Amino acid sequence: MGFAWTIVALVLVLALCWRFLGAYMVVVYEGRARWLAKVERPIYRAIGADPKAEQTWQRYASSVIVFSAIALLISYGIFRLQEHLPFNPDHMSGVEWHTAWNTAVSFVTNTNWQSYSGETTMSYLSQMGALAVQNFLSAAVGMAVAVALIRGFARKGSKTIGNFWVDLVRGTIYVLLPIAFVAAIVFISQGALQTLAGHAEVSNALNGASQTLPRGPIASQEVIKQLGTNGGGFFNANGAGPFENPTGLTNFLSIVLILCIPVALTYTFGKMVFSIRQGVAILAVMTVLFGGWLTMTAVAEQQGNPALAATGVSQPLGNMEGKETRFGALSSSLYNVTSTQTSTGSVDSAADSYTPIGGMAMLTGMMLGEVSPGGVGTGVYGILMFAVITVFIGGLMVGRTPEYLGKKIQAREVKLAALGVLVMPITVLVLTAIATAVNAGKAGPLNAGPHGFSEILYAYTSQTNNNGSGFGGLSANTPFYNITGTIGLLLGRFAIIIPALALAGGLAEKTVVPTSLGTFRTDKPMFVGLLTGVVLVIGGLTFLPAVALGPIVEQLSHGMFW
């Protein structure tokens, strides 16, 4: 029963976020918050940006890329040089080149795939000044691109789609920072750490145990990792660790923080295109997919662990291997589904030890392109590309030039949207095929049999979708996995951002076609159903064979162990 109330509370809180945070983001990104202007003005002066000067899509895209490249270099530099820099009380040495490279790319692309263990690798400066900073900025970049694409639909005959520097600054200091600041205080009150004092040594006279407790400025990083749908943990255990996610309340708040911006952006979208109903239609698709995947996972995890079942021990609590007692199997399922249906990738339970169907739900949640509701910004621009393809297919069925939000969808739009949708599956499948063919790749998996294949497939799916969760058994901190993973990270980010911005630029220039009786209404259940179907069919057709070799074989191999 408790879990039903958790869901009710989640829906209520998200409804409030949708309405109010969504409306607030309209005000922020349209620059109508005059009372905030004082805060941003000194930053614009320092960088020489004029908030009223807008950019074409090409200029916008080049600003995104140059900014991300600089962020990448700075982060890489901090990791490599951390032993000579301040805030290093536990004397961490410089990070290996291939690990530093993979990590820098991973955090700049909003992925937070981690091939290292935080507790034994990163100094406090690396955590605060590189990882947490990129948690904010990569999220703000995603939101900026989403808003630019929304402007493309909303504007008529415009050559410009906004100013990247302005969108970056506004998203960071008006949306992300204030929410993170308040949430971090709640996390500390619950038991998340926030100290610069270095590790603590403890010993217990009762049982003779002695432990070294790594510590750090964790709460401030934990909340932005969720809010920005980044997901990279301070420690290896990520959100399962009691110093990151100490209680049932922080677990619930983590889920709220992950979902609030992606959900609210559908309101922002509706408001900016002058029809809230259009935003509701998008949100409905996201909700249907999310609900389906949550049900699949929760039911599977209630069944218990097959290996423990084979010993005859009863499992009234469900599959608890890799799960925390204070959360239980249901709340853990909710957290991990939330994290893989967005581009977050934080986990409060070990994904690798989920039941075959539970693990498949997390894997396939990412394979759908992370649009339910997807990451901050990435979810909205991802699903809008699916929407373009949906109206195209709808147009083919009735033999009429498709329209979306009054804009004619023509060859250029369909090509760009198809490119944006297909980059991810192609990259994932090619990289997985390479890794399963070469020795350096085959050396990675911890588990044998189909589960080992799932570990490899999961790794590339996660990185290319900029998710960052992992089947943790894979030994990914090798030059092979760090370098090939980086290819997925970069393509999954920029080979989708650039088509999205090109789409925005082209759409902004178009005029609006008046609605007629023949217009396919995109704010009705028919469209919701068709869009849901398109997302499922594209994901299903591309990935079903690969998934069959992993979790499906595993599920069907009753009584077999490898």
Added chain:
Amino acid sequence: MLLDLRRAITVSIIFFVILGLAYPLAETGIGQALFNHQANGSLTAHGSERIGQNWDGPQWFHGRADGDDPTATGGSNLGPRSKELLDKYKERIAGLEKQGVTPHQDLVSASGSGVDSDISPAAAYAQISAVAEARGLSTDRLHALVENHVQGPQFGFLGAPHVNVLELNEELATLK
């Protein structure tokens, strides 16, 4: 392009100062001032309340089957059809049965953090008869002790009910 480059470098420095230094340091100040105990790791005379420890022998309540090493957190990462996992389970079940403890699933399986400080109430009740015998205490007293230590779900609906093993054993040590 050159203008972009200059802007990117300048804005990165500004945000490094605001987000990378001012923000975490301000949170550290607030955390240390308002929630000093929690912000530093919830430390007591016997370790951290949040971090599981290894309890050996029948005179103590045992926790999850974890490594309990905070410098190497994480789960076993063994898949649901792993032979290695099955063998580990069989070994742990045999060990528990030898001590007269019913092998509850919490005591056989490992957690996600590897340092889970809690077990479910049922897993604590399953150990009562073994602890009672080892310490010469009545099972009724131990039953009341466990009952007193059941926490959660938080606010009645967030998470699952659990018993903190360190707190339970700390009080157990004071019983005569």
